[in-house]
Amino acid sequence: MSLFLQLFVNGLIGGAHYALLAVGFGLIFATTRIVHFAYGPIYTIAAYVAWVTAGPLHWPLPLAMLAAAMVAALLGVFSYQFLYRPIEERQGSTLVVLIASLGLFIVLENLTGIVFGTGGQTVAGFEGGIHFIGPVFFTTVNVWQIVSVLILVPVLAVFLRRARPGKAILAMTDNAEMARIVGIDTVKVSMLVFALGSAISAVPATLILLRDGANPSMGFLAVFIAFVAVVVGGIGSLRGAVAGGFALGMIESLGLWQIPTEWQNSISFVVLFLVVLLRPQGLFGAARR
């Protein structure tokens, strides 16, 4: 029973991490329909910026996270402005955008290795507390991971429903063509979601840096999980992205209770296949908001 409880808590923690990744990726994907694979290395770069600022520069952690978010937002905007938008203007197909995104992924991942080194990096001297409730353990960073979801998701939801730019994002998510017709500047909205989505990735990036350290290839699994969570949750749904992230975290953890751990990486694929086959619109696909 204690193993089950531990796996349940592990699932919650992993799910929180996946949910944040999915929210950032999903925001970009749902609004622009661009499968932004370079979200992975941007998440990686955010982790390295947090490392440089919190580590060698000794900035306080919140400031380091803010710096990481700003750099990530800038990179997101640059990706759109200098790569995706020119392709869109030339009427490039979805496939061309996808290939460009993969190319950007490789370029950024290699640049990260060149700039920051190929080895792993950790914030020297940082050791979060370890807590036990009965037989179940978790760390302070784990708590931050869950708290960050509890703060960021409602704030984003309020922004999308109440703020003017947020409403524009939702309008474009529903129907980009109609949004243009009613006078919404979809280019600006696209830039905004690239900035917002990328900035959000800096939060899980900083927390994973504190928990496990950063390495140049950490972005692959991040963008892969984010993509699966968004599809599972339902494209265009904030609730869906969060639910998809938590569902993946839970299934990945509890699923290995009785299944050998060598199947860990397969579980996400199995979930993806099942959802695509049984409910292609995702868990919250019908309710778009």
Next chain:
Amino acid sequence: MVKKSGWLVKFLAAGLAAATLGLGLTAQAAEKPQDPKVFNIGAILAMSGKANWYGTVMSQGILQAVDEINAKGGVDGIKLKVSIGDNKSGSAQAGVDAMNRLIDIDHVQAVLTSFSPPTLAIAPIADQKKIFLINGGGVSQALIGASKYLFHNRSLASDLGRAAAAYAQAQGWKKMAMLSWNTDAGESVVNVVKPYWEKLGGTITASETMAVGAANIDTQIAKIKASNPDFVALWLFSPDPGLAMKRIRELGMKQPVLGIEYTADIQKIGGSYMEGYRYFSDYFTPSAANPWSEAFYNGYMKRYGVAPEFYAANYYEGVYVIADLIRRARAQGGDYWHGDKLAAALRANPAVDSVYGGKMVFQANGVAKKRVAMFVVENGKQKFIKYVDIK
């Protein structure tokens, strides 16, 4: 008298003919060596991907050795040139692509290979094209006998694992929990250690696996803890033992942890949680008794600003092994610059100078016999405990 002198002439003529024939044969054996303009050698390393740390370290050792040899005039006056291919952190297909490029474009006759899957994949090519292979990094048991031209100057992981198991038995521990990579490297250790440990009278309480570079291993560690072992064995490689140690200690497990690798990256990831980690490994350390080791160490520090890992030492040493074999093959003369001639030279005399000190002797299975060392991590640094002979 005339008759006598006839016999004498015949005898002298026969002697002269035999001597001429003998001289001729000798001259043929010492035929002038057909030298290439340059000795092209190759390396297939993890230059990109999750495990590119290995490629960086190994290539640094190789480049230092090549530069040193060339600075001294090359091998018998002929320069060495190395071309480095990328196996993309252990991809078999990438290894094959790199091998074909090295053979077809760079015309190499000797290749320093790394990682088990690409090495296994290129082994048939080496057999077909007669390319000498030396592996200083791959640790899978499956590598033994994969090619008649494949040699190893790295102790295989299964040997290190057996050393760890023997140590555990000597401590009186009975219950082992294992966490291994879900790759050939990890599985090969499990496949050898599990029966070995059970033969020693021990039991396996948990056998969990993880992907290379996996971020989330909380489930594996939770299952290991729930199995209540006497000790935990990590059949993992850099940097994953760091993450595993961190999680094991965070989860409140106090049991001893044994492993088969420790690097600066592992220490960086594991931090203070690495304290007490005991591991078995090839061991490179410079010593005054071995001036070559000191020269390598100092040269490496000067070039790269960090102390060499044993992986750097193995690949540095690998280049010198190739250079030595080239000299031996060249001494035989003729068309000597071929991988099979290098392999034959090594089999003829399997003792080769080692940067670790003294000579290493390649066994019939192609693996160089080296002592392995046991270490414990104290205050963030490795502390040598003792050398262990693998039985």
